[in-house]
Amino acid sequence: MSVAAKIERGRGVSLWRQIAEKLQSDIAAGIYLPGTQLPTEQELAAKYSVNRHTVRRAIGSLAEEGALTATRGRGTFVSERTxxxxxxxxxxxxxxxxxxxxxxxxxxxxxxxxxxxxxxxxxxxxxxxxxxxxxxxxxxxxxxxxxxxxxxxxxxxxxxxxxxxxxxxxxxxxxxxxxxxxxxxxxxxxxxxxxxxxxxxxxxxxxxxxxxxxxxxxxxxxxxxxxxxxxxxxxxxxxxxxxx
Amino acid sequence: MSVAAKIERGRGVSLWRQIAEKLQSDIAAGIYLPGTQLPTEQELAAKYSVNRHTVRRAIGSLAEEGALTATRGRGTFVSERTxxxxxxxxxxxxxxxxxxxxxxxxxxxxxxxxxxxxxxxxxxxxxxxxxxxxxxxxxxxxxxxxxxxxxxxxxxxxxxxxxxxxxxxxxxxxxxxxxxxxxxxxxxxxxxxxxxxxxxxxxxxxxxxxxxxxxxxxxxxxxxxxxxxxxxxxxxxxxxxxxx
DNA sequence: AATATTTGTATACAAGTCTATACATTTATT
DNA sequence: AATAAATGTATAGACTTGTATACAAATATT
CATH class of the missing domain: 3.40.1410.10 (Chorismate lyase-like)
Known part of the structure; x- marks a missing residue:
């Protein structure tokens, strides 16, 4: 597993967008369950071979949408949305x-x-x-x-x-x-x-x-x-x- | 028709990519038939409210793929691909x-x-x-x-x-x-x-x-x-x- | 209380995307 | 032959995206 996830550069879709979509589909697939903690920004950055800020932007867009909740010092968690x-x-x-x-x-x-x-x-x-x-x-x-x-x-x-x-x-x-x-x-x-x-x-x-x-x-x-x-x-x- | 086609800015998908996908789906839908001429770059730029070069890049990606053929002085045409x-x-x-x-x-x-x-x-x-x-x-x-x-x-x-x-x-x-x-x-x-x-x-x-x-x-x-x-x-x- | 971990903020810079303008070259029309 | 119309090329600048580094602030652990 965790084989250098596939992010494509130069195809017109920004990296943060691709990562956000991957995270969302992983949530939908049950890989990350509601209430559980996501890998840290550092880990995700390493996994996708991008800068931490790029991951942050992906997380930010999902957080704005309500799918994730990030707390300073604790981590980022999958929301339990009814x-x-x-x-x-x-x-x-x-x-x-x-x-x-x-x-x-x-x-x-x-x-x-x-x-x-x-x-x-x-x-x-x-x-x-x-x-x-x-x-x-x-x-x-x-x-x-x-x-x-x-x-x-x-x-x-x-x-x-x-x-x-x-x-x-x-x-x-x-x-x-x-x-x-x-x-x-x-x-x-x-x-x-x-x-x-x-x-x-x-x-x-x-x-x-x-x-x-x-x-x-x-x-x-x-x-x-x-x-x-x-x-x-x-x-x-x-x-x-x-x-x- | 032609009501200011919907291109979204700032969502992580570049404009040229969105335009390329729209053109391709228009071809798939039979709106532009094989062998016929596409609207000129100027017209497309006006339709999508972008710069002509942005349209050019969209056309370029489809041309590289073989879906379109552009000829200087004539125009851009939908390919008849077997x-x-x-x-x-x-x-x-x-x-x-x-x-x-x-x-x-x-x-x-x-x-x-x-x-x-x-x-x-x-x-x-x-x-x-x-x-x-x-x-x-x-x-x-x-x-x-x-x-x-x-x-x-x-x-x-x-x-x-x-x-x-x-x-x-x-x-x-x-x-x-x-x-x-x-x-x-x-x-x-x-x-x-x-x-x-x-x-x-x-x-x-x-x-x-x-x-x-x-x-x-x-x-x-x-x-x-x-x-x-x-x-x-x-x-x-x-x-x-x-x-x- | 001290420490490590994790997210949040700030700044600088490089690369990619989009715009603006100008002009060249080819083709079709008059 | 002259003109108009279309794509191709060039250059410069604004904006967006991605990287790099450093540090702040909150949380959890020891």
């Missing part, structure tokens, strides 16, 4: 994470069709046993898991959901194509519960850790229920923000 | 296009199952009439069509191909998931033929124009035929490179 997650009519994960100056990401865990349970049918305005689309996604910020969401979709409003989702890779884009781009959240229920084993594995926390559970209903512009969701947020990273 | 396409054991479109300093892309034209023709069955080691997966893709470099490929896949080796392809969006990734990541090309046949109307439409050339037609067989590490392909390359853009 994500402020507003629960409003218009809630879009990637926009929220970007607004928190983190890099959003995610992956599809599973998807398919199933018969609606009584609970799902009630909230989607269907009969129990009708076929609905069910999907589960894991969302991350700076490479760290934030939330797992399970959702059920009214098939009649978005007939080609699975194929379209495969093509577009985003629920909201599929809704848009189906003419339901202006969907909105109507009701939400929030509770704090212990995390089960399945979610704990996905979110990389221990089972039983407190998580926020949010049930909500999304409706089309005309008020028809289109999506019922059950989202679980890591309690140690996310703060929900209610009200307008 | 893509050197090696036909080797390990052939991956996106890697090749990137190696040619172009931006790879593509879209799925069609996919489904069909009964294997005698020709397909023979090359996949199956019986005529057995069901195989058939797909057709259009591949582009810098936004311009390069090749249309039709392929037939041995269903028994990649059972979930269609669903996995929808999720992963790449043939090689699906093969990887099926445990056949190390597939390789064994045989290829090359010929020059006139382009038919269907391919002409996809590749945006006139029917009858000469194209390169390459049939090939991909096999798994253990030598089982997994994919039979028929690729058509635009003769005016692609040069095949044989041998190591």
């Amino acid at each position: 994500i402020l997650y507003p629960i409003s009519e218009r809630t879009r994960f990637s926009e929220i994470v970007s607004a928190n100056k983190r890099q959003p990401g995610g992956r599809l865990i599973s998807s398919g069709e199933e018969a609606a349970s009584a609970e799902v049918a009630e909230h989607l305005g269907l009969e129990e046993g009708e076929m609905v689309i069910r999907g589960e996604t894991l969302r991350v910020a700076d490479g760290r898991p934030i939330t797992v969401g399970t959702y059920w979709i009214n098939k009649s409003l978005v007939p080609n959901f699975i194929a379209d989702y495969a093509e577009l890779g985003s629920v909201s884009k599929v809704f848009e194509r189906a003419g339901c781009g202006d969907y909105r959240r109507t009701k939400s229920w929030v509770s704090a519960v212990p995390c089960d084993a399945h979610d704990a594995g996905l979110m990389q926390i221990t089972a039983g850790a407190p998580i926020l559970e949010v049930y909500s209903i999304n409706v089309t512009e005309s008020g028809e229920p289109i999506q019922y969701t059950r989202a679980r947020f890591r309690g140690d990273v996310v703060q929900l923000e209610l009200g307008n | 893509i050197l396409y090696p036909i080797s054991e390990r052939t991956r479109f996106s890697e090749i296009v990137s190696a040619n300093k172009r931006q790879p892309g593509g879209r799925l034209i069609s996919s489904g199952e069909e009964a294997a023709s005698a020709e397909v069955a023979e090359h996949l080691g199956l019986e005529e009439g057995e069901m195989v997966i058939r797909g057709e893709t259009l591949r582009v470099a810098d936004g311009r069509p390069i090749t249309v490929g039709t392929y037939w896949i041995n269903k028994s080796l990649v059972p979930n191909f269609i669903a996995d392809y929808a999720e992963l969006g790449s043939v090689s990734k699906v093969f990887e998931r099926a445990g056949c990541g190390d597939y390789r090309r064994t045989k290829s046949w090359v010929s020059a033929v006139p382009c038919d109307a269907h391919d002409a439409g996809l590749m945006q050339i006139t029917a009858g124009a000469p194209i390169l037609e390459v049939y090939s067989i991909n096999v798994t590490e253990s030598g089982e035929p997994i994919q039979y392909t028929r690729a058509r390359f635009r003769g005016d853009v692609v040069q095949l490179e044989l041998g190591n």
Whole structure:
């Protein structure tokens, strides 16, 4: 390891910028964990073969952004930043994470069709046993898991959901194509519960850790229920923000 | 249009580098077509609100890379670069296009199952009439069509191909998931033929124009035929490179 | 209390980036 | 042949980036 990290000179990107991006991606990759100390400026300068002041500038730009905190005499530490997650009519994960100056990401865990349970049918305005689309996604910020969401979709409003989702890779884009781009959240229920084993594995926390559970209903512009969701947020990273 | 393009100062990325990247992405987006003249240095300098020499440096870096050609007294033009396409054991479109300093892309034209023709069955080691997966893709470099490929896949080796392809969006990734990541090309046949109307439409050339037609067989590490392909390359853009 | 470690500040200088101006050279047009 | 337009070259200065060195101030350790 630590094989003279690759910084390119003379390509139009300043050294401090390259180092800042490398540090940020190392944080996102979990190489430097929140709360832990970064190597000292001297060490980083040696690692990247640059002057200490160049490292200082890289650290400075990340500190200004809130990702690092430097204290004279102690060292530089990775911030433990919580994500402020507003629960409003218009809630879009990637926009929220970007607004928190983190890099959003995610992956599809599973998807398919199933018969609606009584609970799902009630909230989607269907009969129990009708076929609905069910999907589960894991969302991350700076490479760290934030939330797992399970959702059920009214098939009649978005007939080609699975194929379209495969093509577009985003629920909201599929809704848009189906003419339901202006969907909105109507009701939400929030509770704090212990995390089960399945979610704990996905979110990389221990089972039983407190998580926020949010049930909500999304409706089309005309008020028809289109999506019922059950989202679980890591309690140690996310703060929900209610009200307008 | 032309609303004072956004160049950021003081963020660690030099202006010439930002302009070079913008020009390159404009070329990739087809805003500046191969063979056409770029705006003059004066005009570009005005557009980006920088000195002419800064634009010159951006153009210089792209010219060195082969993307632009400047001639004194005439102007600066987008190069008509051919893509050197090696036909080797390990052939991956996106890697090749990137190696040619172009931006790879593509879209799925069609996919489904069909009964294997005698020709397909023979090359996949199956019986005529057995069901195989058939797909057709259009591949582009810098936004311009390069090749249309039709392929037939041995269903028994990649059972979930269609669903996995929808999720992963790449043939090689699906093969990887099926445990056949190390597939390789064994045989290829090359010929020059006139382009038919269907391919002409996809590749945006006139029917009858000469194209390169390459049939090939991909096999798994253990030598089982997994994919039979028929690729058509635009003769005016692609040069095949044989041998190591 | 003394010491070592670490970040913060200051100053000087070298190198790279961007601007400004002027002029040369080639090409295309009139 | 003359002119205009475009790229190529040259030079000088302001600004930014990176290096070098020294020292101050806060923290942790002994």
